[in-house]
Amino acid sequence: MRPCQGFVLHPVILAGALLLAGCTSAQLRRSTVAQSTTLADIYTQQVMNNLALFLQNPDALPFFAYPNQGTTAIQDMGSAGGPGYTSLNFVTTPFGLNGSRQATENWVLVPVSDPAKLALMRCAYRQALSACISTVPPSDSFCPNCSNLRREFYGPSNSAPGHPHFNEELPCLNSACWLCWGCKHGVPHNCQSPYVGSYRDLYVWVPPEGRDMLTRLTLTILDYAVNDPKQFEKRTKSVDIYVNKDGSINYNNQGIKITATIPIDVPSSTIATLDHIGAYGKFITLYGKGDADRMIAIADQIPAYAAMSEDQKKQYWSQVDPTAALWPADLKPAVQFVKEHSILPWEIPSEDVLHGPAGYQRKGAASDGLQQLGQRINAALAPAPVP
Numbered sequence: 001m002r003p004c005q006g007f008v009l010h011p012v013i014l015a016g017a018l019l020l021a022g023c024t025s026a027q028l029r030r031s032t033v034a035q036s037t038t039l040a041d042i043y044t045q046q047v048m049n050n051l052a053l054f055l056q057n058p059d060a061l062p063f064f065a066y067p068n069q070g071t072t073a074i075q076d077m078g079s080a081g082g083p084g085y086t087s088l089n090f091v092t093t094p095f096g097l098n099g100s101r102q103a104t105e106n107w108v109l110v111p112v113s114d115p116a117k118l119a120l121m122r123c124a125y126r127q128a129l130s131a132c133i134s135t136v137p138p139s140d141s142f143c144p145n146c147s148n149l150r151r152e153f154y155g156p157s158n159s160a161p162g163h164p165h166f167n168e169e170l171p172c173l174n175s176a177c178w179l180c181w182g183c184k185h186g187v188p189h190n191c192q193s194p195y196v197g198s199y200r201d202l203y204v205w206v207p208p209e210g211r212d213m214l215t216r217l218t219l220t221i222l223d224y225a226v227n228d229p230k231q232f233e234k235r236t237k238s239v240d241i242y243v244n245k246d247g248s249i250n251y252n253n254q255g256i257k258i259t260a261t262i263p264i265d266v267p268s269s270t271i272a273t274l275d276h277i278g279a280y281g282k283f284i285t286l287y288g289k290g291d292a293d294r295m296i297a298i299a300d301q302i303p304a305y306a307a308m309s310e311d312q313k314k315q316y317w318s319q320v321d322p323t324a325a326l327w328p329a330d331l332k333p334a335v336q337f338v339k340e341h342s343i344l345p346w347e348i349p350s351e352d353v354l355h356g357p358a359g360y361q362r363k364g365a366a367s368d369g370l371q372q373l374g375q376r377i378n379a380a381l382a383p384a385p386v387p
Contacts, residue, residue: 027101028074035072035105041194042067042107047218048197052204054125055133055181062121066225067107075102112225120149120224124173128217132177153229173217178210235264266349279341280348287334292348295335298326299345317344 046064053060078099112118123146181204187196191205206214238261242250249269299305305316322336338345
């Protein structure tokens with residue numbers, strides 16, 4: 001008996017399936033890498049178009065969006081037809097192979113809508129163009145103050161080179177004019193995207209010698225877009241404390257409960273002063289935390305005071321003599337205030353504890369506030385319940 005002729009083609013089908021699987025993984029690697037390389041072009045092209053925008057209108061509002069997620073997918077599909085015969089004679093098409101490939105690549109863009117970040121970007125563009133067009137004033141001469149904005153974003157300044165806050169004034173953006181602009185026909189043929197930007201009929205291009213400045217500006221804009229201000233990253237802690245009617249701390253978890261979020265380096269007992277927030281707040285306004293620290297430093301120099309217990313020190317300040325010679329003339333009013341209002345110098349909090357938003361976190365997107373507004377509007381417009 002002769003073997004079935006149809007089985008001769010099975011190895012061919014198997015080899016084709018294996019080859020198709022190998023091609024799919026190879027193409028996926030190539031497509032993923034190719035898609036990743038578009039990120040730099042996306043960032044740079046937006047900066048180029050913004051430069052053209054600001055050359056036309058130095059008072060413009062910048063725009064920027066960055067991808068926060070994306071996908072690369074390669075789907076290969078194949079099918080093989082049957083042998084198409086049952087004997088030595090062909091009845092239908094002897095063999096058929098069909099294949100298709102579907103490629104999908106996408107980025108999900110997040111537009112920058114935080115007004116503070118857009119203001120910082122505006123400052124960066126105007127500073128980068130300050131050497132190119134005379135209509136752009138110095139960075140500190142217009143409102144808002146760009147130095148203050150950068151200080152709030154990067155944190156306290158430090159004048160030492162190499163310090164992370166040394167770039168607060170963005171000296172890397174101060175340079176001679178490093179770009180060219182004009183009509184479309186003026187763009188050199190060897191200058192291509194992403195080193196060419198446009199806004200309406202104005203075209204901007206960056207020659208090779210200016211592309212280092214373009215990269216610096218792009219990194220600055222990207223920094224503003226994806227990061228949050230340093231001043232809002234202060235570490236905090238949530239504290240629950242119980243106080244008696246006289247304001248003293250109750251360690252048996254009885255009395256008035258106070259819950260607060262305060263900077264992590266502030267003693268937890270400080271929130272007990274919130275019961276006397278009027279007196280403590282007034283002291284901060286009139287004299288400041290510095291005067292309280294001076295009072296403690298002078299008292300600590302008295303041997304008898306240094307040897308006192310905490311309760312004895314409390315009694316000392318309730319009976320302190322503001323006219324004593326140990327108190328400097330400029331400090332006597334503060335000592336008098338402490339005695340009259342029965343407050344303790346070491347419990348006088350800093351300004352940010354009483355008035356500062358220690359637990360505040362910048363959201364970085366205006367949509368959060370809009371959603372809350374929408375919820376309030378919907379609640380106000382909701383029909384009254386039927387009794």
